[in-house]
Amino acid sequence: MDDWSGYLTDFHTRRPGIADAVLSRCTSGNHTPYRWLARGVSQTATRVLDVRCGAGAMGRELAAEGRTVIGLDRNAAELAAAHGPGPFVRCDALAMPFADGSFDAVVSTLGLAQIHPTSGLLDEVSRVLRPGGVFVGLVPTIRPLNARDMRTAARLTQVLLGTPRFPATVELAVGKLLEQHGLRKAEDARERYHFTVEDREDADLLLSGLYLPTTSPQRLQAASDWLTQQAAEHDGIRVPIPLRRVVAIK
Template identity: 55%
Template sequence: MPALVVSEDGLDWPRFLAQFHAARPGVIEAVLSRSLAGDHTPYRWLARAVSDAGTVLDVACGSGPMSRELLSRPPSASKVRTVIGVDLSADELRLAAERGPGPWVRGDALRLPFRDGSVDAVTSSMGLLVIRPLNRVLTEIARVLKPGGVLAAIAPALRPLSPSEMRVPARINARLRGSPRFPGSVELAGFTKSLQGAGMRRVEDARERYHYTVASREDAELLLSALYLPSTKPARVASAVDFLAHRLAKRGPFPITIPMRRVVAIK
């Protein structure tokens, strides 16, 4: 993940994120690539926002799912697409290199190693929640974008969730005695103002429900292992897995709803 600062909650987020992604490279991709809304994953939804871009920089690329999604859907016949993935985690980049052609660049999102006005689009899955401070990363993204270039990002959201869709997450959180956490605000507080300060204009703010199906205990373990739980004891995580496994044994496979948000801005 990109370089971070210690947040106001007192957690050493840089250390936690470095350890998390060293120990579990590809785990977030494993969950989101199995989370569906109709015929598409969150990665495909994000790719659609930059469908005609030629040169795309994927910030906080992780194990490279966005790069592969974009390369599988080339732009119009008159364009050739290049997708560059950048991340601070050597372990995530190593896995990305095993899965796709790259190029892959180890770099800090707050000091992107690219020239001014050098890319048509920037994508980021989860990055805007973990790269701090937000205004600095947006300024850096705007710097590398060409005039008229597009920023498209996705992140987990708090809504939309119906009361019935909230029941299982609420019971998971009760067993965890908390909820998943991020360095930044899940609802991207101050996002529009930060965009304007960086010289970009928001043109879309959309939300979608995705569904991750728990059909085995392994599915439950995978889901819990992909959550940022910096202060949660392992016994609490095990309790949440046991709850999901017990529900599965009683009711059979069931979906867990993951609300996502997609924001698109133009320089």
């Protein structure tokens, strides 16, 4: 991809709220990725910044009495679809319009993978965090997967002739990278979530939420057909969505 910025702008303008819709349907036990991310934020945090907030699902998860959650996104369509406690601010995450030390916590659901360069994002995160403040980020990863997950992922990859892609690597060397930006790693954990496909509508929703810049419409249709068929034959198919949660302290 030579133009990730243009691709992401077009993707989210045409599909506002898609990340919220897909991730809200992903579960591990009794929680979603948003609940897992929120657990990294102290109950005493009163000013929280949600970077690349999309339609506001993370802000709704973090909402609490006495807490302000500011959602930040550069995409106008996403912010037009956003709802939750707010307020919402349209700006580039690489040039945030906030004073140094403004926040007790900064969270980002997929920003570490979407916002490039990663170093620029972490510069701004570190700047707007107060000393002792916490950064919590989720990023796609490639594990953990069990044998069934691996078979499902491999077959879906085969049908699509590719895998989801991101501007930044999904296997970051987190510890050293955080230290370079004044942040100390407190946790680096992985969790396996699943999106359950029960019919074609589910299949199309999942596929429409994946970054597949070089995948043809024919391949997407073939993947939708395969997922729909598997769902019908097996009373639903669980597609693995492994994620990694990073917690760091300034």
